Amino acid sequence: MNRFAYTRATSVADAVRQHAITPHAQFLAGGTNLVDLMREDVLRPTTVIDITRLPLRGVDATPSGGLKIGALVSNSALAWDARVRARYPLLAQALLAGASAQIRNAASVGGNLLQRTRCMYFYDPTTCCNKRAPGTGCAALDGVNRMHAIFGASEHCIATHPSDMCVALEALDASVHVAGSRGSRSLPFDALHRLPGSTPHRETVLAEEELITAVELPAEGYAQRATYLKLRDRHSYAFALVSVALGVRVEDGRIAALGCALGGVAHKPWRDRAAEASLLGQAADDTGAQARFADAVTARADPRPGNAFKVELARRAIIRAFERALAPTEASAHDDEDEV
Known part of the structure; x- marks a missing residue:
């Protein structure tokens, strides 16, 4: 060091x-x-x-009916907040599926959004990595890439974003508040993280000195029909091979709104809004439409030989997430995580 x-x-x-x-x-x-x-x-x-002494630890109601979460709120505190568990179960499940209890006690909301990739080549200074040292190449392209991206990657980087919380925030259409030398601003969560392109070392759109101050949740939290499904090699303390954050609102037996984001598959939480639009108005019990949605999402995958299995794994995970989210209330309690 x-x-x-x-x-x-x-x-x-x-x-x-x-x-x-x-x-x-x-x-x-x-x-x-x-x-x-x-x-x-x-x-x-x-x-x-x-920055640990800054006054950024509140969880407060917003005028629009959502919640504003300070950037220094710990992952544990947020996961066990009664309002989050009741109104945003998708977020609570995702938080509890991440890391260990000890790490969740220390990790902050703002830090979770900005955590770096867990690619083994990024962490090994003896290997080539465009994210760590721009212009040196990407050892993962032809190396061990079982954990790497199947969506949105480039010839310069195929790393994945490691956060569970971020996948839920993407599905929930959260927003991020930041402060910088040019003042404060708010941006949609989907706009925060970048795909690698030719500059994988630039993981977000934030300026160097900008500080995340809060995350804001909208009023819609899919409180009745939501799930976070995480598929990984072992039951605890492992990053996702594929994860699915899914929230659905059903009105008169039909899908009125939904948010579906994937983790473990791209440089940022992955969401296909065009595919989501095709499900709006469909019968909530139409498993064929849900399967077609899963097919549409995974049709854009571009895997490497070492992670081609993720395409089918993601497709099945999406279908299973719909089964869990749309299950009768009395049967909808599930574990927060699954093993492969």
Whole structure:
């Protein structure tokens, strides 16, 4: 680990200011990802700016009927918040499917959104990785790529985003509040993360000094019909091979609204809104329409030899997620995670 300076921000504006005038600085919240990256010599910040004392730990109702979640709220606190469990079960399930209890206790909401890929080549400074060292190549293309992307990848990077929470936030149409040197702004969650293209080292649209201050949930939380399905190699403390966050609103027996996002398959949570539109108005018990939806979503997959199995796994996971989300209420309690 390299030597670095440590400072503590006294306000959001102070944190932004310090980062803006300090090259190669990093914000420190829970540190569950940053410390790993520094320990492995993947990140070498000159300065670490501690933001843990900032007033960003509230979970408050919004005028529109949703919830605004401070960026420093821990993953555990959010998962067990009574309002989240009652109104946004999809998010609570996703949070509890991620990492371990100890890590969830430390990890922050804002940090979860910004965690880096868990690609083994990214974490190994002796290998080629365009994300870690732009222009050096991507060892995963012809290497061990079982865990890698089947959607939205490029010749420069096939890594996947590791977050469970982000998949749920994508399905819920959340928004993100950020503060920067040019002021504050809000953006749709879907616009936060970038596909790799030719610049995989740029994982989000945020400027270097911009700080996530909150995540906002809309009023629609799919409280009655939602599920988070995570398929992985072992039952605990493993990243998803494929995950599905699905929320459905049913009116008069037909699908009136839905959000469906996939994890473990792309550089960002993956959502096919055109395919979703085809299900609107369909009978909620039309399993054929659900299967056609799964086929449409996975038809765009472009896997590598090592992860081609993910295409069929994703298709089946989507179908199973519909079965779970649309099951009768008394039979809708499920474990938060599944093994392959």
